[in-house]
Amino acid sequence: MPFIPHTEEDVRAMLGAIGAETTETLFDEIPAALRAKPLEGIGRGLSEMEIGRLMEERAERDGRYRCFIGAGAYEHHIPAAVWEIASRGEFYTAYTPYQAEASQGTLQLLYEFQTMMAELTAMEVSNASLYDGASGLAEAVLMAVRANRKSHSKRVLMPTTVHPAYRAAVKSIVGNQGIELVELPYDPQGGHTDPALLAPYAGQDIAALVIPQPNFFGVLEEADALTDWARENHALSIALVNPLALALLSPPGEWGSEGADIAVGEGQPLGAPLASGGPYFGFLTCKQALVRQMPGRIVGRTVDLDGKEGFTLTLQAREQHIRRSKATSNICTNQGLMATAATIHLTLLGAEGLKRTAIACHANTNRLVERLTAVERVEAVFDRPRFHEAVLRVDADWATVARALEVQGIVGGYPLGDDYPELAGCVLVCATETKTEADLDDYARHLERIVSRQQPFVCPNKRPRDA
Known part of the structure; x- marks a missing residue:
């Protein structure tokens, strides 16, 4: 969306330089009948991030995914001014x-x-x-x-x-x-x-x-x-x-x-x-x-x-x-x-804004892990402090689960089996500050429904127990 940086003082200075009393006088040659009427029925003002999300949702009703993949590339809110x-x-x-x-x-x-x-x-x-x-x-x-x-x-x-x-x-x-x-x-x-x-x-x-x-x-x-x-x-x-x-x-x-x-x-x-x-x-x-x-x-x-x-x-x-x-x-x-x-x-966010963003990301990741591990047959793999993302073990075929999640508009995470064979059946999930409580709840709800219908996952790299 356009970003207009002019303050009221800037506007007055510019109008004074060209000898105009108000901004409206710049358009006085346009007949009143042709001018747009004031908008009615407009609700409360939204923040930049909220209005950006609203417009994206309305523009992409024919298909939009909520991405829970991080793995080195992260979805963050970028102020329009940037x-x-x-x-x-x-x-x-x-x-x-x-x-x-x-x-x-x-x-x-x-x-x-x-x-x-x-x-x-x-x-x-x-x-x-x-x-x-x-x-x-x-x-x-x-x-x-x-x-x-x-x-x-x-x-x-x-x-x-x-x-x-x-x-x-x-x-x-x-x-x-x-x-x-x-x-x-x-x-x-x-x-x-x-x-x-x-x-x-x-x-x-x-x-x-x-x-x-x-x-x-x-x-x-x-x-x-x-x-x-x-x-x-x-x-x-x-x-x-x-x-x-x-x-x-x-x-x-x-x-x-x-x-x-x-x-x-x-x-x-x-x-x-x-x-x-x-x-x-x-x-x-x-x-x-x-x-x-x-x-x-x-x-x-x-x-x-x-x-x-x-x-x-x-x-x-x-x-x-x-x-x-x-x-x-x-x-x-x-x-x-x-x-x-x-x-x-960095200039727009400043140290405090950057810190608040990081705190929001950390909180959302913890909430996501809490919701997903409450699903039966889903568990966290590592027990140390984390930032941004976490590894979960899903006791179901992840490829099948991922396809079913995509039907619901959810990109569920990054499968780790190809890069780490010992982590076959595990997925790397991420939630940044852009995710809402509804996003987290939807993911957990759909994951629970999908996993409950799948057979337990058999790791191809797991050795049979010795007799």
Whole structure:
């Protein structure tokens, strides 16, 4: 919907500049008989989110799904002002900031973006965005291997609780560069990486440890203990974080005794809509000591000879364009439009708005789990604190259940069996602030009816008991 930012004072100033008394005088040439009459029978005013939901429902009566899938792409309310501003020509079509004298608006916005991301992650330096979270994690791995002068092994510990698509992307990007990705199993009861499982690697030459928070299952990891373990064993710690969760959880810069070394993640929750997989953007922050190894570009603020404030590219190694595998990065551009939307989104919500959104998401997820696990033959798999999503075991064929839910306009969750064979029959569910009590009740009601009509699920990977 259109967003009109003019205040009453703005309107009076504009009318005064053109000599008009009221807005109505701008249309006095239109005959009164042709003008629309005032609307009657209009109810109470609705909030922006409520009116957006109402209009979507009315526009999509021929088919509309309520999505309970998260798995790295989240449905959040985006204020109308975000894309109304981001779609302005000076933002929407701007591309290269190489010519600082012609790109001050773009450069200032990216500088503000960097400032916000550094503050959100409690890190010292931020770049001006990357392609997406998955390739951003690969860049963080490459960065850590380059930066860790105490390590010569190029071994990186990668928990299996990292998003499967992220692990696949990292493997594709770094696999042919001599980097060994060592997968760490998760605790079957908690769904997290137990720090005790790192004991076999203590004292070994490890370049970096990846720490997802929350992890792919929505489970909160023991970030402080894992970060300290990495430091004690001369490995760099790479925090893989959800930016919205940082409104509630401790930021990477405060993990453990000295904080994580690098923080990376997907920025989609900050103003980017679900749109068939993109475009999204990655963010990456780090400690000041590692800035020379940071991929992408950094915008800085300075003053010219006349003392006027200006913005320019402060750090971008030109070698990254020409040295191929030896370059600092293969990132030669940034997701400028998505970073623009994120900057506007964060500005509009502020710290308090971001925190309220995160609290609403957490509360809705807990309500969803409570309702669904009240259904017979549905149970929660992991027992640790969570954010955004949870893993449920459904004692029925999920493919059949999912099809029946879709008939009711419900996308029930992300099946985990293909990525985690031991979790066949389990589904990852998510509820953000966009879900209402009615949405949660409908899901539980339909799930109970559908599961009650299905045969118990037989796991194809389950071994028969020994006689």
